[in-house]
Amino acid sequence: MSSQCPLAYPDKFHAAAKFWSLKPKGSKPLAQENELLLYALKQQATVGPNTTPRPWGWGNGVESTKWQGWKELGNMTSIEAMRLFVKALDEEQPDWWALLQQAEGGAQGSPDPAAAAGDAAAAAADGASQPDPQQPPQPPQQPQGEVRAVVDQAEEGVWRQVETVGAGAEGGAARKPLPRYESAAAVVGECVYVLGGNYGGRYLSDVWSLHLPSATWEHLTLHRGTTAAAGGEQAEQQAGGGAEGGSGGGFPALAGHSVTAWNGKLYVLGGHSKSKLPGPMPLRLVDPAARTWSEPPTAGSPPAARGGHAAVLLGSQLWVLCGEDGGRRALGDVWVLDLESLTWSCPEITGPAPPGRSACCAALYQERYILMFGGGSVSSCFSDLHLLDTVTLRWGQPGQSGAKISPRAGHAGALLGATWFIVGGGNNVRGCTDLLAADLGGLGGGEGEGEGGKTAAGAAAAGHVRWRVVASVALRDPLSSEGISLVALPPSASSPASPRTLLAFGGYNGRYLNTLSVFRAPELSAGSSGVQGEGEGKAAAAPPTAATAAEEQAPAAAAPPQQQQQQVSPTQPLAAPAAAAAGEPPAPASPSARLVAELRQQVAELRAALEGARREAEGAIRESAAAAEGAATELGLLRKQLAGAQGALAEANKALDESRAALGSEQARVLKLEAQCAEMQAKLASLGELERELERHRRAAREAAEREAAAG
Structure with a gap:
């Protein structure tokens, strides 16, 4: 078997990239600097020059180093990057072609999961979007009969990953969306629709629906509606199609856009795209039932094109806040789109306006107040909270209490009653691991407007928001990501009394993710003390374990029989109300029962604190390992730079010696001239x-x- 690859470019490059991703048996382990070089060349060959923003700091320098290595290739052509990739692989592994053929020959006889993963990676490399080298293959399809509804898979107070199936995937691997971040999601009926996103620096144009009762993913093919755009623009949108290519080139490739459900349709606003040309903010209308999309004309003066903005629906008005333009300039303006007349307007707002930002989140409270939290710009990351009164058109900042909140951008939020849940996000240091709950009940002013609405507005501005940490995840968990899509789910037919369910999808935490997670929010009473710090929040979020249940049952088992009867008797809770109704005073609880209850509460609190500390320690260990890996990678780069600097220094020393010799002869000549x-x-x-x-x-x-x- 020949060890030299006989293929021509670009097939030769794709074969080499497949070998590098597959790493079959017999391949040599590559040094970290060579892995970094191959990654950068592969990205340059398949995606092009690096135009993606620098990743947020996640405590892991590997991704930043990979980004920097890709960025340093500049405007290198695709064919040159392919040639250098193959050349670098030939130098490290001259027999890679023979090893690849052996691996593929073995895969034909007995299916190999690793080889199948390599084939999938190569197939995706030939498409419009390039998969991440570290992205594992998608898990096999779960049997459809064993998958429960999405809401039924939720557990109170704990994030759980959702088991899903792919529509029409019987006999094969279940289909689901590619990993991505900065996508947009909305709920229409019993389906959650996910549109676009960013994967490996590539904008995606695919549209997916998740049927909540059956937990089934379906890829939608949208066709252009009656409102047609110019032919050139449509051709450009088709050229920027998503990785799946299933949208038929119709729906444009976007990231950082917003999607709002209204009257059974999806209103998609703005977003970043391949074209960086300035212009008005586009509106795209998606009809999920007809599976069409269009660009309806709007009246009024539209805002400038942007992405990373926040959109809030108030009645039939869509309020758009902040964002950033194609030049990454942060914006702080507010615009309103009337969905009935499709007319843009820019209200005049008074009060201290928040600084320009993007990647923030906003929510509507009491059908009047728009709250905006966090966000960032090129050089700043915020943790401030702003309130916009849509009646008086005035900005304000309510007071804040409770848990200490760290700055973040790229997070997502969803409002359940008077509680605003916020998940994910990151800053320039690390990802955010806490699920925040903002209790908005202290804002007030929602029952009446008072005199012209000023009394209510003043009450809301003078109110306060109480922050709590209701759950916590590990540092590299999918929920510790930026660019997550978060929606509040309607109750299912099997659980009609459980509407407090959150669904999170995608994100980026150093890796592009397509994880689907569900969370049932606990009831948070306004009078409870809440969580005062991050550590307590993590402790409170720890799920109960079998050991906890055993320890809780131990005091009851050790109690006297009379106390056991008081604790476990099912008739006692019913007897007390009956006695009260008859006018008889209830029997006071015995001191032993109170003591047992207090001990059980203390045991539960200690177990929760221990679980929180364990999670925090595991996160610290993973963070340290990631930091060590990043330091090793940077050390390899520094060694290369040091070798180059030492070579340059040797040449400089040689030139210095020659200059010194020339200087000596010149000095002698000068002395002779001085004597003359x-x-x-x-x-x-x-x-x-x-x-x-x-x-x-x-x-x-x-x-x-x-x-x-x-x-x-």
């Missing part, structure tokens, strides 16, 4: 004496001539 100058100066000095002596002789001659003339 001294001799010339001495001669010039004697020449003056000779001139004076000559002048004396001339005077003497003239005098002698005059005397002779006088005597004659």
Whole structure:
């Protein structure tokens, strides 16, 4: 079997990339700097120059180093990157072609999951979007009969990953969306629709629906509706199609856009795209039932194109806040789109406006107040909370209490009653691991407007928001990501009394994710103390375990029989209300029962605190390992740079020695010239004496001539 690849470019590159992703048996482990080089060349060859923003700091320098290595390739052409990729692989593994053929030959006889993963990676490399080298293959399809409804898979107070199936995938792998972040999601009926996103620096145009009762993913093919755009623009949108290519090139590839459900349709606003040309903010209308999309014309003066903005639906008005333009400039303006007339307007708002930002989240409270939290710009990351009164058109900042909140951007939020849940996000240091709950009940002013609404507005601005940490995840968990899509789910037919369910999808935490997680929010009473710090929040979020249940049952088992009967008797809770109704005073609880209850509560709190500490320690260990890996990668790069610097220093020293030798000869020449100058100066000095002596002789001659003339 020949060890040289006979294929021509670009097939030769794709084969080499497949070998690098597959790493079959017999392949040599590559040094970290070579892995980094191959990753950068592969991205340059398949995606093009690096135009993605620098990743947020996640406590892991590997992703930042990979981003920097790709960025340093500049505008290198795709074919040149392919050639250098194959050349680098040939130098490290000359027999890679033979090993790849052996691996593929073995895969034909007995299916190999790793080989199948390599084939999937190569197939995706030939498409419009390039998968991440570290992204594992998608899990196999779960049997459809064993998958419960999405809401039924939720557990109170704990994030759980959702088991899903793919529609029409019988006999094969279940289909589900590619990993992504900065996608947008909305609920219409019994389906959650996910549109677009960013994967590996590539904008996606695919549209997916998740049927909540059956937990089934379906890829939707949208067709262009009656409202047609210009042919050139449509061609450009088709050229920027998503990785799945299933949208038929119709729906544009977007990331950082917003989607709002209204009257059974999806209103998609703005978003970043391949084209960076300035222009108005586009509106796209998606009809999920007809599976069409269009660009309806709007009236009024539209805002500038942007992405990373926040959109809030108030009645039939869509309020758009902040965002960033194509030049990454943070915006702080507010616009309103009337969905009935499709008319844009820019209200005049008073009060201290928040600084420009993007990647923030906003929510509507009491059908009047818009709250905006967090966000960031190129150089800043915020943790402030702002309130916009849509009646008085005035900005304000309510007071805040409770848990200490760290700055974040790229987070997502959903409002359940008077509680605003916020998940994910990150800053320039690390990802955010806490699920926040903002109790908005202290804002007030929602029952009446008072005199012209000013009393209610003042009450809301003078109110306060209480922060709590209701759950916590590990640092590298999918929920510790930026660019997550978060929606509140309606109750299912099997659980009609459980509407407090959150669904999170996607994100980026150093890796692009397509994880689907569900969370049933606990009831948070306004009078409870809440969580005062991050550590307590993590403790409160720990799920109960079998050991906890055993310890809780231990005091009851050790109690006297009378106390056990008081604790477990099912008739006692019913007897007390009956006695009260009859006018008889209820029997007081015995001190032993109270003591047992207090002990059980203490045991539960200790177990929760221990679980929170364990999670925090595991997160710290993972963070340390990631930091060590990043430091090793950076050390390899520094070693290469040091070797280059040492070579340059040796050449500089050689040039310095030559310069010193030349300087010595020049100094000797200068000394010789100085001696000659001294001799010339001495001669010039004697020449003056000779001139004076000559002048004396001339005077003497003239005098002698005059005397002779006088005597004659």
